[in-house]
Amino acid sequence: MSSYLEEGMITPQSGMVSYSSYLKVNELLSLQKPLSSPVEHDEMLFIIIHQAYELWFKQILHELNLAENDLQKGNAFAALKTLKRITTIQNILTQQVSILETMTPNDFNLFRSRLNPASGFQSHQFRVLEFRMGLKDRVYLKFFQTMPDGKLAMEKALAAPCFYDHLVGFLARKGYNIPAEILSRDVTEEWKPSQEIEDVFTTIYQNHAAHYEAYTLLEALCDLDQQFTLWRYRHVAMVERMIGSRIGTGGSSGVKYLASTLQKRFFPEIWSLRGRLGSEIPYGK
Template identity: 40%
Template sequence: MSRQPYDPAREGAQMSFRERMSYSDYLHLEKILDAQTPLSTAHDELLFIIQHQTSELWMRLAIHEIRSAKVAIRDNQLQPAFKMLTRVARIFEQLNSAWDVLRTMTPSEYTEFRDSLGQSSGFQSWQYRAIEFLAGNRNEAMLKPHAHRAEVIAELENILAEPSLYDEALLLLSREGFDIGPDAKRTDWRQSRQASDDVLAAWKAIYQAPAEHWALYELAEKLVDFEDYFRRWRFNHVTTVERIIGLKRGTGGTAGVSYLRRMLEVELFPELWKLRTEL
């Protein structure tokens, strides 16, 4: 006796969407899936495009979460901030995994379409720049690749006009009675701050008595988690690029691997790393 094919409609599943919003409608999948336009006939160019487009989508979410975490810290709402920062770390864990897919592409396969990229490069990702600016690594020279897009410059300028994520954490320390020195009176947020012995001493006091300052201690560890995954993402970027193009210059004109290695030296939350030696 043959079994009838399973029909989800018998259990109430909606099967007609002529006048209803469907999964594809809600997600605007036509726009997303029509956005891959390879410029060559190379098989691996689609991989390259999707890798970078999906990374930009994850970065968009990271920006949303970092901005929200900043507001939560400013409002002394640390529990929601912890959740948001945990999510940012997991986003970068996801971005790290994406490099594993791209590394399946060999140098020979990349050279088949590299010339089609022109001068376009991940170096020009304004969302990546926004994440750096939001976290606290602020370098106005990095605005230049976006000068041709007024709306992007305006977005980045708005970020530079406000305290960074780390600035908000330090201002919280000050509100909680810790002496953070000149950082308590900063008003010009455009420049990256310099590491401070006062801030180091404040974090050290928190780590020496975590039970007394548990919320601040947990905030510090959430920030370290974020930067840990962010550093891994940078490292995986370096090794992936070296594996595929060696020491060639990047398509955007950077020094390629040597430029990316320099970025590995940047610390977003320097005192939180230095205190490990001090404890």
Template identity: 40%
Template sequence: MSCPHQPKNKNYREVESSIHTDFKDDMSYGDYLGLEQILSAQNPLSDQHDEMLFITIHQSSELWLKLAGHELSEAINNIQEADFGHAFKVISRVKHIFNQLTQSWNILSTLTPVDYLKFRDTLGHSSGFQSFGYRKLEFLLGNKNAKLLEVHKSNPVVYRELTATLEAPSLYDEVIKVLADKKLIEDPTQLRTDFSLPYQQNEAVLNAWLAVYKNADEHFELYELAEKLIDIEDAFQQWRFKHMYTVQRIIGNKMGTGGSSGVGFLKKALDISFFPELFELRTHL
């Protein structure tokens, strides 16, 4: 018989009687999230311990990319409907998603060159360059390049969706439309109409943003929106840089598995701006 005065174990938590434990005929946490499918999707092709890290990092990154694309699509809808308040919210969320993605490279960088080479050949020609989620994200932000669709031709569903995203106005295109609607762009005919082409810096757009920044109180929503866009590009560029640097740390200047020049190819992305006028205007203020 236990002593009635014996103190309870403080390093223990009782299971509350109200907690549901029978899920024979009820939806569980795992059911809702589809965890059986998600957690069974890690299938290393080698017997190397670190391949699980490599797979998990990239699979989780794809989920974050999917969410970022979901949020940017909503931001585009918000801008079209002049719902700036909600646009600010989801754009801020995208910034934090990019920060999360950047952090993931720190985990992957614990993979040493020697350990990666033990299973690198199992990747074949598979590469992050083929990421549908990443490509859609760049198209939504405005980095359009029709040649990048070629790698997705073998998947008709993905190819059609990416083609539609390529040809549709990007987030920045929709923002520029707002500038024109508010008469901040004197001659809207100067704006591009083929949204599938790479965006080029436009003097009329630059002048419009200069007017916004010089009269920030009058155009506060547009001023705030511009700074939110800067937040996105800042976070995205940090992610690009960390990606490049992690690849350099692990494989040096070797060619990428997908056939690119590797680090050299990734470095070129750092020169591409989604919102060039928003950076250029700072020189003119």
């Protein structure tokens, strides 16, 4: 017996839960089906990295349910713990782009035509994430006519309150002056940036020590928003490196389209308030 093994180590018997049966490892490993023939080596990486992204998107959406429940219960610290997990995952998602950059444009071009017209643009979980963060742009639904499960998940997210609705509800219950028309807004609509909300947030930031709970929560959401934007930057830079000025397999202008999405923000007031902090510094001082 190897000196590394111990007496108590279990040999699973039939009928027992095992690593493989619990995690469905065989099923999982059978889900990578390259379309190139003969198989191009890098297509496996391309498939696995996208599948890994989808798994993490699933986990982020799962965590968002918990964070929303925490806010409903008035428990900011529980929500913060969950948001920290989400931003940690996002950080990995951004870093993961580097793995794809070990593939050269030539390697990619060997199988790119095979996946045409599929594109990450058709990731319904990515859109659900945007919708749940308040960017409820219904126009995206039309790209999911042939993906009924994904379309249904998107419609569900469009019909439900977004994270912002949970946040302002939480702040109102904590005594912050959130206007009634915002609390009773039509939640199926996109979140519209509001001056009144920016005013409330500015008060919190101007005296963060007195509003520590709300301030920490808003900063955690700023982290989440920033991480999402960093992913967008990382993705578009990688895309330019990979396909230059070519159009995307999803039919968009490619880099030009992706660059236009860099302006998107989930919590616009958390960003705009910063221009109101401190006083203007006179030119030349």
